[in-house]
Structure formats: C-alpha cells, structure tokens
Amino acid sequence: xxxxxxxxxxxxxxxxxxxxxQLNSPSSLCELCEEKLEWIxxxxxxxxxxxxxxxxxYDCKRWSEFYNGKDPLIRNYSLFTYNDFMKELIxxxxxxxxxxxxxxxxxxxxxxxxxxYSFIMKQAIVLPIPLxxxxxxxxCFNQAAMLGQFISNDVQIGLSRTLSEKQxxxxxxxxxxxxxxxxxxxxxxxxxxxxxxxxxTGRTLRHAAQLLTxxxxxxxxxxxxxxx
Amino acid sequence: MKKIIQLFKQRQKRDxxxxxxxxxxxxxxxxxxxxxxxxxxxxxxxxLLLEEEFYLPTSLFTLLVREKIIxxxxxxxxxxxxxxxxxxxxxxxxxxxxxxxARCEKPHLYCRSCIRMGRVMECTPLYEWTxxxxxxxxxxxxxxxxxxxxxAQQHAANRMVKTFEARCxxxxxxxxxxxxxxxxxxxxxxxxxxGKRICIASPRAxxxxxxxxxxxxxxSSIPIQxxxxxxxxxxxxxxxxxxxxxxxxxxxxxxxxLIIDEVDAFPYHQDLTLQFAASRARKEESSLxxxxxxxxxxxxxQMAMNQLDYVFVPARFHGHLLPVxxxxxxxxxxxxxxxxxxxxxxxxxxxxxxxxxxxxxVFASTITLANKLTEVLQTLFQHDYAxxxxxxxxxSVHAGDEKREEKVAAFRRHDYHVLITTTILERGVTFPSVxxxxxxxxxxxxxxxxxxxxxxxxxxxxxxxxxxxxxxxxGKTNSMVKAQADIMKMNRRAREKIVGEDE
Ligand SMILES: [Zn+2]
Ligand SMILES: [Zn+2]
Ligand SMILES: [Zn+2]
Ligand SMILES: [Zn+2]
Numbered sequence: 257x258x259x260x261x262x263x264x265x266x267x268x269x270x271x272x273x274x275x276x277x278q279l280n281s282p283s284s285l286c287e288l289c290e291e292k293l294e295w296i297x298x299x300x301x302x303x304x305x306x307x308x309x310x311x312x313x314y315d316c317k318r319w320s321e322f323y324n325g326k327d328p329l330i331r332n333y334s335l336f337t338y339n340d341f342m343k344e345l346i347x348x349x350x351x352x353x354x355x356x357x358x359x360x361x362x363x364x365x366x367x368x369x370x371x372x373y374s375f376i377m378k379q380a381i382v383l384p385i386p387l388x389x390x391x392x393x394x395x396c397f398n399q400a401a402m403l404g405q406f407i408s409n410d411v412q413i414g415l416s417r418t419l420s421e422k423q424x425x426x427x428x429x430x431x432x433x434x435x436x437x438x439x440x441x442x443x444x445x446x447x448x449x450x451x452x453x454x455x456x457t458g459r460t461l462r463h464a465a466q467l468l469t470x471x472x473x474x475x476x477x478x479x480x481x482x483x484x
Numbered sequence: 485m486k487k488i489i490q491l492f493k494q495r496q497k498r499d500x501x502x503x504x505x506x507x508x509x510x511x512x513x514x515x516x517x518x519x520x521x522x523x524x525x526x527x528x529x530x531x532l533l534l535e536e537e538f539y540l541p542t543s544l545f546t547l548l549v550r551e552k553i554i555x556x557x558x559x560x561x562x563x564x565x566x567x568x569x570x571x572x573x574x575x576x577x578x579x580x581x582x583x584x585x586a587r588c589e590k591p592h593l594y595c596r597s598c599i600r601m602g603r604v605m606e607c608t609p610l611y612e613w614t615x616x617x618x619x620x621x622x623x624x625x626x627x628x629x630x631x632x633x634x635x636a637q638q639h640a641a642n643r644m645v646k647t648f649e650a651r652c653x654x655x656x657x658x659x660x661x662x663x664x665x666x667x668x669x670x671x672x673x674x675x676x677x678x679g680k681r682i683c684i685a686s687p688r689a690x691x692x693x694x695x696x697x698x699x700x701x702x703x704s705s706i707p708i709q710x711x712x713x714x715x716x717x718x719x720x721x722x723x724x725x726x727x728x729x730x731x732x733x734x735x736x737x738x739x740x741x742l743i744i745d746e747v748d749a750f751p752y753h754q755d756l757t758l759q760f761a762a763s764r765a766r767k768e769e770s771s772l773x774x775x776x777x778x779x780x781x782x783x784x785x786q787m788a789m790n791q792l793d794y795v796f797v798p799a800r801f802h803g804h805l806l807p808v809x810x811x812x813x814x815x816x817x818x819x820x821x822x823x824x825x826x827x828x829x830x831x832x833x834x835x836x837x838x839x840x841x842x843x844x845x846v847f848a849s850t851i852t853l854a855n856k857l858t859e860v861l862q863t864l865f866q867h868d869y870a871x872x873x874x875x876x877x878x879x880s881v882h883a884g885d886e887k888r889e890e891k892v893a894a895f896r897r898h899d900y901h902v903l904i905t906t907t908i909l910e911r912g913v914t915f916p917s918v919x920x921x922x923x924x925x926x927x928x929x930x931x932x933x934x935x936x937x938x939x940x941x942x943x944x945x946x947x948x949x950x951x952x953x954x955x956x957x958x959g960k961t962n963s964m965v966k967a968q969a970d971i972m973k974m975n976r977r978a979r980e981k982i983v984g985e986d987e
Contacts, residue, residue: 259578353603354596356581396585396605 260286261360262345284360292341296334296483303327304458305334305483319458328465330475332455333372334483335364342482346453350399358402361481369407369449369479376447376477382408383444385452385464388417403481404451414442415464436463440471450478518616521553525618526721528554530681530738532571532610532764534602537734539719553615560593560606570610572598572733573760597757600713601733612736620723622679627669629702636799637667643795644671644773648741653772655747655787655794659974660777660911660940663801665698668743671773672699672724676706680740683725685732685762687752689713691745691912693889695726729758735765742766746911747774748783748933777911777940778933778970798978804949805975807920807942809935809968817924817958821853824860830923830956831864837919837952840874843895844902845918847910847938849927851882854904857923861902880904911937916945925955925964935967 258267261284283290300306301313312320320327336342349357373380384400392398404411419437437460448468450461455478465476516524528538538545538554548554560580561568568575574597584591585607592606604610633641640656647654648671658664668684675682684699686692689712696710703724711720711727720727720734729744729752744752744762752758766772774792776783786792800806814820814827821827837844848854858880865876877900881888888908895903896915903909907929920942922930930938935955942951955964 264578348599352599353583353594354581354599355583355594356596392586396583396587396603398586 260284260289261357262286262289265289289341292339294337294339294342296337302331303329304332304455305480307337307483315458319462323462323466327462328469328476329450329458329462330477332458332461332478332480332483333368334455334480335361335368336482338454338482338484346399346482350395350453353395353397355397355402358399361403362406365403365406365479365481373449373477373479376449376475380447380449380477381412381414381444382410383412383414383448383450383464383468385450385460386413386415386417386438388420391421400452403453403479407449407451407479412442412444414440414444414448415467416441434459436467438464438467440467443471444468445472445474447475447477448473450476452478452480454482454484455480456484521616522618524548524553525613525616527719528613529615529618530613530736530765530767531720531734532557532612532736533734534559534604534610535608537602538611548615549611551615553613554611555614556609556611559604559608559610560595562593562606567593569595569597569604571595571601571604572757573764574598574757598733601730618681620679620681623676623706625673626676626703626706627673628704629666629669631666633666634663634799634801634803636797637663637801640664640795640797641667641670644668645674647671647773647793648674648771651769651771653774653793655774655776655779655783655792656797657776657779657787657794658797659800659806659978660937661800661802661806661914661944662777662797664745664775664797665695666801667797668773669702671741671743672703675741676703676723681723681725681738682741682743683727683732683735683739683765684743684745685727685729685765686745686912687729687749687758688746688912689728690892690908692726692728694913695745699724699726729762732758732761732765735761737767738765740767740770741773742770743773743775745775748776748778748780749911753780778936780933796977798974800943800949800978802946802949804943805978806971807939807951807953808971808975809922809939809953809955809964811925811955811957811960811964811968814924814956814958817926817956821856821924824856826860826864827923827956830921831868833921833954835870839919839948842948842951843898843900843915843918844876845909845915845920845941846902846904847920847922847930848880848904848906849924849929851884851906853923854880854882854906857904861904874901876901878902878904881909882906883908907934907938909941910934911940913941914944915941917948917951918942918944919952920954922955922957925957926959926961930961930963932963932966932970935963936970939967939971 260267263286265286267286296305296307298307299309301308301316303312303316306313345357348354382404384398384404387398401411415438417437418439419435450464452461455461461478468476535545559570561570566575567580572595574595579595579597580593581596582591583594588607594603594605598604644654656664672682684695692710692712696708700708706724707722708724709720709722711725711731742765783792787794812829814829817827848857858878861878865871879891879900881891883906892913894900918941920938922938939953942953943949957964
C-alpha cells in the first residue's frame with residue numbers, strides 16, 4: 257500500500273484526467289495534503305514572483321532603486337505560496353531533518369524550471385545557496401542543494417558562507433542592511449540560476465547575485481520553491 | 485569508587501561556550517570525582533540519548549565515552565528482512581528513508597517515526613550511561629498532603645502499595661472524579677522513602693501540566709519535573725517525573741515505579757512505539773500501575789481472564805453518583821449546524837438549565853464546528869433577551885490552538901462562562917462546576933470512552949456534586965447507548981458499595 261509521504265495516510269489510486277492521458281506517476285502526497293499546497297496563480301510580479309496586480313511590485317522597485325537601477329537579480333520564479341501548511345512541511349523537512357520530504361517537489365520543480373528557464377537552460381549553471389559548514393554538519397544536508405539536484409546533474413558550488421545563517425531571526429531592516437554573507441570561491445562567467453527553498457525579502461539571493469555579477473557573471477536568475 | 489581523570493589540555497573555544505550554559509566550569513585540568521559523576525548520573529543514568537541531547541562539550545563527551553562511562557549502541561539495526569529503530573522500536577518500512585548525509589558523506593537510513601524527538605540516523609549511535617549508577621536519595625515523610633482518603637480511595641491505595649512492594653503490575657479502574665491522584669500518594673511516599681525513582685506518564689500534555697502543581701503541593705520538598713514537548717525542564721533529572729508517554733522514548737531502565745495515567749487515551753492506546761517505550765523505561769525489577777476510568781477492550785479482556793490484577797473504584801470522592809447523560813434528539817442536526825443554525829432544542833435547554841450560574845462546557849465534533857458555534861452562540865447571547873441578562877462570555881479551544889493553555893486557565897478563572905472545545909478536553913482537565921453539552925453526539929469522534937469521559941466532566945466538586953450532561957444527537961449511536969449504560973452500571977455498583985474484587 258502506498259502512503260502519503262507527509263501524513264502517512266493510505267493513498268488509493270486516483271483516476272484523474274492526467275493519469276488517463278499520460279499515466280503520470282501518482283503523487284507522493286495524499287489528496288488532502290496536496291490540496292493544501294497553494295500554487296502561485298494569476299498575475300505575479302515579473303521580478304520576484306509575488307502575487308501582485310502590478311507588473312513590478314513595490315518591493316522590487318525599491319530593490320531596483322537600492323541598486324541604482326541595476327538589480328543584480330534579474331528574475332526570481334517561485335512555485336508555491338508560503339502558507340501554514342508549507343511552513344509546517346518545510347520546518348519538518350529542513351529543521352527536523354526529514355530529508356525525504358524534499359522529494360515531494362522533485363517533479364514539479366523540474367517541470368517549472370523547464371517551463372520558465374528554457375531560454376537559458378543549455379548554458380546556465382545551477383547554483384544552490386550554500387549553508388555554513390556548521391549548519392551543514394548539524395543538519396546533514398542542504399535543502400537548497402537537494403532542490404538543485406532535481407534540476408541539474410551538475411550542481412556547482414561556487415559560493416561559500418563567511419557569516420552564518422542566524423539572519424533567519426532578524427528584522428527586515430537588519431536583513432536589508434546586513435553585510436554580504438557570501439564569498440565567491442570560483443569564477444563563473446555563464447548565466448547562473450540560484451536555487452533556494454524560500455524567497456522572503458530577496459536579500460540573501462541578491463547578496464549572492466551581486467557578488468556573482470561583480471565577478472563577471474553575465475546574468476543571475478533564481479528558482480525558489482516558495483514566495484513568502 | 486573514586487575515579488580521577490585528566491582532561492586534555494587543548495580544547496576548542498566552542499566547547500567553553502557550551503560548558504558555561506551547562507554550568508560545569510572547569511579549568512585546564514578536569515577531575516571527575518565521585519560527586520561529579522553522581523551529578524552526571526542524575527542527568528544521564530536511565531536514558532537513551534543522541535549525542536546532541538547530552539549538551540556536553542565535545543572533549544568531555546569523548547572522554548566519558550573513552551572511559552566507558554557513556555557507551556554507544558547502534559541506533560538503527562538492519563537484518564535481512566527488517567529494519568528497526570532502537571529508540572522507538574519502529575520496524576514498519578514506510579518509516580525509514582535514506583538521507584544523503586553530509587556528516588559521513590554516505591547515503592544511509594534514518595527513522596521518520598520518532599523524528600520529532602530529534603533525528604535518529606544509522607551513522608550516529610545512541611548512548612547509554614554505563615558509569616556508576618545514580619543513587620537516588622531516601623526521603624523521610626515526604627508527603628505534605630493533609631487530606632484524608634475516602635474508604636474506596638484507601639482501599640485502592642493499599643492495593644497499590646502492596647503492588648509496589650511486590651514489584652508487580654496493577655490496573656486501577658476508577659470512575660471519573662474518584663480522586664485517583666490522591667490514591668497515588670501513599671505509593672509515591674513509599675517509593676520516595678526507599679530511595680526509588682518514579683515516573684507518572686500520561687498520553688496527554690494537558691494532563692502533565694495539570695498534574696505537576698498538584699503533586700508539587702502534595703510533596704512540597706521533593707523536586708518534581710514535568711516533561712512534554714516544549715516544557716522547560718526537559719532534561720528530566722528529578723527523582724519524581726511527570727511525563728508524556730512520548731518523552732519516555734528517551735528513557736531506558738530508569739524507573740522503579742511507573743504509573744501510566746489514562747492508559748486508554750490517544751495516542752498511547754494504539755501506538756506500539758509508545759507502549760514499547762513505556763516497558764523499556766521500567767527497571768527490570770519494578771512495578772507498574774495503570775490508571776483508567778474507561779478501560780479499552782484489551783484491558784477488559786485481560787482483567788476478565790485474570791491476566792491483569794485490578795481494583796475497581798466505582799464511587800466518586802464526594803460520595804455522589806456520576807451524572808447520567810440525557811439524550812435530546814434534534815432532527816437534521818448536522819445539516820443545521822453546517823448552515824449556522826442552532827437547534828431549537830439546544831436553545832431551549834440553555835433557557836431552562838437548572839443552575840444557570842454553572843459554567844458551560846460544550847463539546848463539538850470538529851474544529852470547524854467549534855469555531856462556528858462560538859460565533860453563532862455569541863450572536864445568540866447578544867440578541868436573546870434572557871441569555872443576554874446573564875452576560876455570558878464565550879471562547880473555543882482545539883488541539884492546534886496556540887492559546888489553548890491560556891484559554892483553559894481563563895475559563896478556570898471564570899473569565900469565560902462558556903467554553904467550546906473539541907475532544908481535547910474530554911479528560912484529565914477538571915473544572916469544579918460545569919454543565920456539559922455535546923453537539924453532535926452522533927459523530928464518529930465520540931466513541932464510548934470519549935462520551936464516558938465527557939460526562940465525567942460534570943459534578944466534580946464537593947460544593948456542586950451534580951451537573952447536567954446532555955447529548956444532542958440526530959440518531960442514537962451504539963457508543964452513546966453503551967456510554968450511558970456503562971455510567972448507570974457504575975452507579976449501581978457504587979450504590980451496592982462493591983469495592984474491589986477481592987472482598
Ligand atoms: Zn497526506
Ligand atoms: Zn516583486
Ligand atoms: Zn551519516
Ligand atoms: Zn525511531
């Protein structure tokens with residue numbers, strides 16, 4: 257019997273239009289859990305993927321000003337809204353360390369990468385946001401690296417942390433004004449797609465993007481699972 | 485035994501930081517004498533822990549392992565057909581998954597079943613204390629409780645003390661409101677007077693939270709800790725512990741006396757890993773006491789077949805009978821509740837309660853219904869003249885409610901007159917004077933045990949020993965009928981003064 261990867265409820269084979277047409281491999285989530293995932297639909301900000309009536313949201317305009325009109329992050333694409341269910345799921349996955357939960361997103365993450373970044377897929381370098389050595393040894397895996405491996409067989413390292421991740425508990429202001437926590441360990445002169453689990457303020461991704469651009473990387477994009 | 489050990493001179497700075505928090509300051513040389521080893525024994529003897537649960541500096545931890553004071557043991561064992569987690573004893577395949585581990589740079593298994601207690605991985609062992617065992621102190625006359633047991637309570641208490649002395653097992657079948665906590669005092673006293681370690685475990689954190697202050701009042705000079713997810717004293721170093729059954733997963737051969745309260749409650753009664761944890765937490769020579777007001781089938785069978793010694797306490801401590809639930813039929817109850825309509829039978833009952841000053845505890849079948857009822861009742865209280873006069877305040881609680889503890893405390897202080905709850909408050913929580921309504925009692929979540937427990941919330945104090953219990957339903961279920969029959973049967977036995985099977 258197949259069970260829901262998240263809640264352990266039994267999954268019975270569902271006949272949907274999808275598996276009649278293309279025999280999709282059945283989902284690893286039960287119907288109830290899957291319903292709680294909230295896809296970002298409708299009009300979204302073209303820069304950060306937040307649901308927004310405007311083409312470019314207020315925050316992204318501010319980012320653009322902050323970088324004097326040259327936002328180092330050209331575009332972020334996120335799949336899901338960071339709702340309560342997603343919060344719980346990501347906590348269990350990343351902080352409690354239930355590694356296998358990441359595989360729930362294997363197929364959709366790949367699909368959306370192909371769909372949204374097909375124009376650079378051939379030459380792009382996939383670069384997950386790194387964890388500090390200390391965090392990595394504590395958690396035993398990097399959730400961003402796991403997502404990166406879903407879309408590329410050749411995930412690059414290229415960056416490392418000089419400051420640890422304690423920013424998770426900081427206020428918005430402190431986050432915006434904080435020092436760049438990364439250093440570049442390898443020169444990358446192809447377009448880069450950064451990968452992370454959550455886009456919150458966009459600070460972390462832009463720190464990475466800024467550093468890469470300064471060191472000769474032509475274009476930086478990102479693909480994240482959730483838009484908080 | 486005197487063990488003198490020298491610690492390495494070099495230590496990382498990081499270790500120093502950690503040390504300060506655990507308040508063991510040491511210089512360049514560390515000498516662990518008998519006394520210090522006893523301090524560590526109090527913390528670690530009888531536990532089964534992951535390295536990070538020791539909260540010791542790496543160098544000290546390594547040293548204790550090298551000296552075989554702490555001994556590693558495999559955490560996940562795999563034989564040809566089965567994989568078993570040695571912490572929670574889970575062996576169902578769906579609870580194991582592979583992690584590509586950055587620490588050991590290999591893929592290997594980890595246990596998903598007990599991951600809420602910290603992740604158990606194949607590459608990292610569990611550790612047990614193998615140093616000098618902890619000698620728990622002997623306490624003289626530790627019980628500061630001044631009250632007196634009723635005859636029925638005394639009878640059960642005596643049986644329990646005998647069980648403790650003979651290191652056997654016993655089930656106490658005591659109706660709701662019989663005062664079972666007080667029945668435990670003589671046995672706890674006997675255990676403390678002989679330097680034994682005691683744990684009272686309950687499947688529910690609410691019960692743990694309520695029990696700790698009551699025990700502390702009764703044993704005022706004894707350090708007592710409450711262990712539950714998120715509790716402050718999670719290190720579990722006290723001689724007398726009150727714990728959720730989940731927290732028992734961190735213990736091994738720890739207790740001389742283990743008392744499992746509400747043995748029939750969710751999740752313990754259907755979770756084999758918790759039942760395993762409870763049996764492992766006992767010392768090899770120890771005694772076990774189960775407490776329940778509503779034994780499940782399995783315990784009833786064991787009692788019937790003389791496999792489980794038991795004592796029956798049919799009478800409430802104040803000597804009054806259990807309130808018998810009344811059934812009130814409301815046609816199309818579920819449909820009406822969904823469309824925000826209160827059944828007129830329920831409103832009528834609100835108007836005609838014998839004692840409107842009594843607080844009101846309303847059990848709802850689902851969280852959605854609990855929230856909805858709160859709104860609808862609020863509106864009713866504003867617009868209904870008679871009810872408006874009574875100035876009822878209302879709130880609701882459910883399992884995921886972050887303010888649950890606060891709201892229950894506020895209800896206890898009479899800040900609210902009406903509390904709407906899901907089954908989470910069906911047991912363990914005592915309010916002195918309430919009427920109880922169940923909406924809708926025909927729902928599946930209300931099984932026989934739940935309904936008996938719910939009925940038992942009424943008439944809990946000497947000052948107000950009765951209370952109304954009403955099941956609003958749209959079709960009698962087996963559970964309802966059985967619960968009512970059960971309660972009447974216990975009342976009959978209480979009247980006949982049958983106390984215990986051995987008289
Ligand atoms: Zn599920
Ligand atoms: Zn934006
Ligand atoms: Zn490992
Ligand atoms: Zn386990």
